[in-house]
Amino acid sequence: MNEAGILVSSLPLAPLLAPLAAGLLCLLPARRHLRVGAALIATLLTCIFSALLVAATADGSVLVSQLGGWQAPFGIVLTADRLSAYMSLLGGIVGLFTVWMMAVSPDPVREKYHAFALTLFLITGVELSFLTGDLFNLFVAFEVMLVASYALSVLGSTREQLREGFRYIVMNLAASSLLVVTCGLTYGVLGTLNYAHLAQRSLELGPTPSVAVLGVLLMIVFAAKGALFPLGFWLPGTYPALPQATSAFFAAILTKVGVYALIRILTTVFQLDSSLPQQFLLILGAFSMLFGALGALSQREWRRVLSFTVMGSVGYLAFGLGIGTPEALRAALMYVAVSVLSTLALFLIAAVAERVSGTSLTRNRRGFIEHLPLLAACFLLCALTASGTPPTAGFIGKYALIRAGILQGSPLAWVAVVSALLASLITLYAMLTVWRDFFWGKANRQQPLFPVSLSQRLPAYTASALVLGLPFIAGPLFAHAQATMLELRDQQHYIRSVLGKDPVVIPEPPTGTDVQKKEAPKSAPQEGESH
Amino acid sequence: MSSLFAIIIGILIAAGVFLLLSRTIVRVVIGLSFISYGIHLLILTVAGLNQSSPPLLTLPGPYADPLPQSLILTSIVIGFATTALLLTVALRAYQVAGHHDVEAFGDNLARGAHGKGERADPEHQSPDAPEWTENVSELRASTSVPPISTPGEQP
Numbered sequence: 001m002n003e004a005g006i007l008v009s010s011l012p013l014a015p016l017l018a019p020l021a022a023g024l025l026c027l028l029p030a031r032r033h034l035r036v037g038a039a040l041i042a043t044l045l046t047c048i049f050s051a052l053l054v055a056a057t058a059d060g061s062v063l064v065s066q067l068g069g070w071q072a073p074f075g076i077v078l079t080a081d082r083l084s085a086y087m088s089l090l091g092g093i094v095g096l097f098t099v100w101m102m103a104v105s106p107d108p109v110r111e112k113y114h115a116f117a118l119t120l121f122l123i124t125g126v127e128l129s130f131l132t133g134d135l136f137n138l139f140v141a142f143e144v145m146l147v148a149s150y151a152l153s154v155l156g157s158t159r160e161q162l163r164e165g166f167r168y169i170v171m172n173l174a175a176s177s178l179l180v181v182t183c184g185l186t187y188g189v190l191g192t193l194n195y196a197h198l199a200q201r202s203l204e205l206g207p208t209p210s211v212a213v214l215g216v217l218l219m220i221v222f223a224a225k226g227a228l229f230p231l232g233f234w235l236p237g238t239y240p241a242l243p244q245a246t247s248a249f250f251a252a253i254l255t256k257v258g259v260y261a262l263i264r265i266l267t268t269v270f271q272l273d274s275s276l277p278q279q280f281l282l283i284l285g286a287f288s289m290l291f292g293a294l295g296a297l298s299q300r301e302w303r304r305v306l307s308f309t310v311m312g313s314v315g316y317l318a319f320g321l322g323i324g325t326p327e328a329l330r331a332a333l334m335y336v337a338v339s340v341l342s343t344l345a346l347f348l349i350a351a352v353a354e355r356v357s358g359t360s361l362t363r364n365r366r367g368f369i370e371h372l373p374l375l376a377a378c379f380l381l382c383a384l385t386a387s388g389t390p391p392t393a394g395f396i397g398k399y400a401l402i403r404a405g406i407l408q409g410s411p412l413a414w415v416a417v418v419s420a421l422l423a424s425l426i427t428l429y430a431m432l433t434v435w436r437d438f439f440w441g442k443a444n445r446q447q448p449l450f451p452v453s454l455s456q457r458l459p460a461y462t463a464s465a466l467v468l469g470l471p472f473i474a475g476p477l478f479a480h481a482q483a484t485m486l487e488l489r490d491q492q493h494y495i496r497s498v499l500g501k502d503p504v505v506i507p508e509p510p511t512g513t514d515v516q517k518k519e520a521p522k523s524a525p526q527e528g529e530s531h
Numbered sequence: 532m533s534s535l536f537a538i539i540i541g542i543l544i545a546a547g548v549f550l551l552l553s554r555t556i557v558r559v560v561i562g563l564s565f566i567s568y569g570i571h572l573l574i575l576t577v578a579g580l581n582q583s584s585p586p587l588l589t590l591p592g593p594y595a596d597p598l599p600q601s602l603i604l605t606s607i608v609i610g611f612a613t614t615a616l617l618l619t620v621a622l623r624a625y626q627v628a629g630h631h632d633v634e635a636f637g638d639n640l641a642r643g644a645h646g647k648g649e650r651a652d653p654e655h656q657s658p659d660a661p662e663w664t665e666n667v668s669e670l671r672a673s674t675s676v677p678p679i680s681t682p683g684e685q686p
Contacts, residue, residue: 154620173617
């Protein structure tokens with residue numbers, strides 16, 4: 001292989017090695033600005049490498065990096081196709097904003113206990129789960145990500161953090177156990193764990209009940225990680241207990257990792273047996289959308305309202321995946337970007353709002369539009385995006401989702417469509433309640449105001465600018481989603497790219513007699529010497 | 532052989548789930564450990580139990596599949612780390628809540644909609660009334676940086 005080939009094939013490793021290296025560097029005792037610099041550079045590099053991956057996979061090629069030089073089904077591979085590269089870029093962007101927010105809001109105690117290093121390890125885990133091509137390695141990636149998130153969720157040891165963190169850890173450990181069980185059962189049924197090889201073998205088998213059961217088990221695991229309705233009870237309590245910058249990362253990306261894994265399993269890996277898990281997903285999605293919207297309506301604290309809208313947005317993605325038609329998959333892929341960026345922007349806005357009012361409540365504090373008109377505008381934009389009102393990108397994504405649902409036309413899809421429309425309306429009402437309570441009206445002069453510097457407000461403004469830009473790139477985004485959808489549905493392309501054109505030859509298990517014959521002359525004199 | 536293993540796995544996981552549903556923190560941790568033991572045995576069983584296949588290349592015979600064993604090894608290492616972390620969190624939570632019952636943690640989502648001190652569901656107070664009123668005053672008074680106690684100092 002020539003040098004350029006080696007560089008291209010090792011590109012899928014780059015987005016996770018950069019934060020890993022910087023995370024290790026951040027463990028060294030150093031001044032704060034050195035750590036901040038390392039973290040910022042690493043996340044910026046992650047973004048650049050992910051963007052390179054998006055560019056490299058834009059022509060439909062699948063980059064494969066074989067770890068340790070072992071051939072695909074026998075060793076662990078990192079693969080980057082359009083979907084992985086796209087999610088990896090979104091993860092990199094959110095990571096950059098999180099580190100930026102952490103850099104401008106010093107927190108001496110948490111930083112003393114390595115908040116920067118843990119955040120970078122978290123980003124490593126997220127990128128690894130997007131780029132891995134192996135089911136068991138996905139479990140390892142989840143654990144890397146979750147162990148960092150467990151530590152971040154209890155770092156600081158406030159009461160609320162410990163209480164919610166304990167719940168979060170126990171829930172996720174239980175879900176991880178189910179993932180290990182499913183990995184074991186998958187290996188038992190299909191004899192491999194490599195995505196491409198799993199896809200190949202399940203294609204050879206045809207639709208099989210036992211493979212469908214594996215699909216349902218994986219669906220349950222990833223629904224728990226992605227916080228779909230009955231399994232996501234931990235989310236609205238956990239995220240508001242976290243520090244502001246960290247909660248932005250958790251809310252924007254961690255649930256989407258579950259969604260990514262669902263897309264990967266239901267399309268690339270077990271496409272033939274995906275109808276049963278898809279029906280479950282449709283039901284869970286319909287409930288999650290309504291649950292998220294009604295939950296948002298019930299809360300009166302900034303990040304609690306927003307945490308429920310996160311659950312709602314995951315519900316929309318599950319709805320898109322559950323419908324199962326190509327149009328729905330395309331719409332869901334487009335909506336992932338909208339959901340990630342609008343959630344990020346909303347949490348950064350909430351961070352500024354909590355700081356400036358000195359409380360996490362949205363009630364009884366009117367008229368902030370006088371002090372922070374730009375923040376009010378950003379919030380309105382993101383609130384409209386989250387609820388899906390024209391002319392924002394949220395409307396474009398939700399329109400495509402609901403149109404796909406109506407076109408599919410099964411009774412279950414109609415129920416989900418009604419639920420989606422209703423949930424959008426309730427979310428709009430919940431967001432406008434926050435807007436009316438916090439920004440609108442005449443300012444109360446008695447309430448104290450805490451100064452928030454421009455550098456602390458800038459991440460929120462920049463993230464909102466990205467949300468503002470989304471409708472303008474909706475065309476290219478849909479074109480990319482279309483290409484991704486076609487690539488995901490073409491399992492043979494993925495299999496050929498990872499495993500090569502030749503059929504995989506499993507060597508005969510060595511019987512041991514020939515090994516003994518070979519080793520006998522060598523070992524005999526040694527035995528003689530030793531005696 | 533497999534049916535014996537299946538029964539053992541069933542007992543281990545049932546015991547784990549039973550302990551997981553308990554309200555005592557330490558029992559939850561032990562329950563999770565039991566579940567992971569059950570899972571390790573399950574992976575071993577699924578990959579095929581065969582007494583006649585040795586795991587070492589120096590012995591004759593068709594060898595045991597090494598992959599499930601490496602999966603179990605990885606899972607044990609990860610389980611070890613997460614159990615240690617969970618125990619640390621449990622200890623810290625016990626120190627902070629002053630109680631080994633998860634009920635003492637309380638529930639923030641039960642707070643009233645107006646955040647003025649009333650509960651969302653005043654008829655169903657938890658038995659040992661958690662610290663939520665204190666939390667609201669804390670929230671009202673809190674500035675940009677939430678109050679933090681370092682792990683070193685005792686509450």
